[in-house]
Amino acid sequence: MTTGNTTQSAYETFLNAACDRLGYGKSTISLLSLAALEMKVEIPIIRDNGELAVFSGYRVQHQNVRGPCKGGLRYHPDVDIDEVRGLASLMTMKTALVNIPLGGGKGGICCNPRELSTRELEVLTRKFVKRIHREIGPNSDIMAPDVGTNAQVMGWIHSEYSAIYGHSPAAVTGKPLALGGSAGRDKATGYGIGIVMKAYAERYDAPLKGATVAIQGFGNVGFHAAKAFVDLGMKVVAVSDARSAVYREGGVDLSALAKQKSERGLLADVEGHETLEAGRELEVECDYLVPAALGGVITAENAPRIKASTVVEGANGPVTSDADRLLTDRGVRVVPDILANSGGVVVSYFEWVQNLQRVVWPLDRVDNELARILDNAAQQVFNHAAQKDLDLRSAAFDIAVSRVKEALDATGI
Numbered sequence: 001m002t003t004g005n006t007t008q009s010a011y012e013t014f015l016n017a018a019c020d021r022l023g024y025g026k027s028t029i030s031l032l033s034l035a036a037l038e039m040k041v042e043i044p045i046i047r048d049n050g051e052l053a054v055f056s057g058y059r060v061q062h063q064n065v066r067g068p069c070k071g072g073l074r075y076h077p078d079v080d081i082d083e084v085r086g087l088a089s090l091m092t093m094k095t096a097l098v099n100i101p102l103g104g105g106k107g108g109i110c111c112n113p114r115e116l117s118t119r120e121l122e123v124l125t126r127k128f129v130k131r132i133h134r135e136i137g138p139n140s141d142i143m144a145p146d147v148g149t150n151a152q153v154m155g156w157i158h159s160e161y162s163a164i165y166g167h168s169p170a171a172v173t174g175k176p177l178a179l180g181g182s183a184g185r186d187k188a189t190g191y192g193i194g195i196v197m198k199a200y201a202e203r204y205d206a207p208l209k210g211a212t213v214a215i216q217g218f219g220n221v222g223f224h225a226a227k228a229f230v231d232l233g234m235k236v237v238a239v240s241d242a243r244s245a246v247y248r249e250g251g252v253d254l255s256a257l258a259k260q261k262s263e264r265g266l267l268a269d270v271e272g273h274e275t276l277e278a279g280r281e282l283e284v285e286c287d288y289l290v291p292a293a294l295g296g297v298i299t300a301e302n303a304p305r306i307k308a309s310t311v312v313e314g315a316n317g318p319v320t321s322d323a324d325r326l327l328t329d330r331g332v333r334v335v336p337d338i339l340a341n342s343g344g345v346v347v348s349y350f351e352w353v354q355n356l357q358r359v360v361w362p363l364d365r366v367d368n369e370l371a372r373i374l375d376n377a378a379q380q381v382f383n384h385a386a387q388k389d390l391d392l393r394s395a396a397f398d399i400a401v402s403r404v405k406e407a408l409d410a411t412g413i
């Protein structure tokens with residue numbers, strides 16, 4: 001997949017525009033462009049074949065003025081400091097937009113988790129925690145799953161961190177339930193996209209029942225989003241993963257695809273489904289397009305071929321700033337990542353709260369509170385967009401940037 005301009009440069013474009021609209025000066029722009037702390041560590045491990053391998057790990061804490069830094073940990077071969085920096089900044093905006101008392105952070109290890117054994121992944125994860133443990137924790141920086149990581153990886157982080165500081169479940173979220181994970185965290189991001197789309201559909205008179213949707217990515221976010229869309233009466237016509245993309249006009253068979261993926265590791269060759277060339281799932285005829293894999297996938301090059309009338313950013317930063325302008329000019333509405341995929345960080349926040357208070361919430365409480373927060377954030381974005389005649393990303397950035405600025409001002413900086 002060819003990816004376009006970086007998450008960091010797209011973030012800076014959106015930030016600059018928001019500060020311009022809000023009348024904030026250069027000092028605010030530079031403060032919100034820069035991260036408070038950037039860590040890079042080298043992690044040596046002995047591979048199963050006895051050879052030494054060294055992996056680069058990163059953790060960036062962008063802003064903690066509204067609360068401890070919060071953000072995922074990604075295991076992917078493209079991870080570098082620029083990507084992690086951009087993703088950390090987006091987290092500051094996301095937590096501010098949904099108005100939870102947390103800041104923004106992100107981390108990653110440059111590796112291909114598919115090529116590492118479970119033992120190698122565990123050693124890598126534990127050594128990463130050993131390198132950075134002084135800077136993370138329940139009151140400073142709380143990690144969560146992202147691309148290439150999962151509840152198991154969070155469980156290792158919890159165990160390693162707790163070995164140093166004593167039992168500390170609130171140091172990391174997205175843990176297995178048995179270690180203090182929250183009900184509903186696994187599905188939260190994809191399920192939350194459904195909640196935001198429901199609010200969007202009502203506001204913009206774009207009914208979901210019978211509407212078609214194409215999804216890029218069939219991991220945690222893409223899979224749970226697909227399930228939520230089916231529950232909302234939508235027809236999922238295309239899905240993809242890193243190796244394959246499939247299409248079926250009448251709607252894909254999600255359980256058959258999930259079975260194929262778990263048994264053979266790919267989506268292709270399921271009876272009755274057409275195989276698409278990689279990246280074509282973004283361009284099929286559909287009402288809604290949900291990129292839910294990696295950043296920078298909708299670029300100035302392919303944006304003119306997008307047929308959906310609404311793009312909902314399930315992934316972080318999937319639409320480059322150039323593509324964003326092209327889509328908006330064509331009248332394609334983009335529901336921005338900091339709103340659309342914020343369900344994950346909201347339920348991570350619930351998990352942190354439960355761990356700190358030593359309580360356990362039932363699933364219906366998690367789902368209800370999540371719906372309340374996301375619906376509220378969505379209405380604020382839609383109202384602001386209408387009042388100021390803005391696209392949805394600009395409206396979301398204005399709200400988020402002004403909240404962070406208000407907190408910074410209140411500290412007397």
Ligand code: NAD
Nearest residue numbers: 001146147148189217218219220221241242293315316344
């Ligand atoms: P994941 O590792 O569970 O899944 C990623 C999926 O993307 C996999 O199906 C993978 O095969 C697919 N993919 C990778 N490269 C692809 C390509 N070139 N074309 C098509 N598919 C490809 O990761 P995830 O947790 O689902 O995260 C997906 C996106 O959502 C990321 O941008 C992440 O930052 C964002 N996000 C995740 C969460 C969360 O709670 N997990 C929360 C908010 C945002």
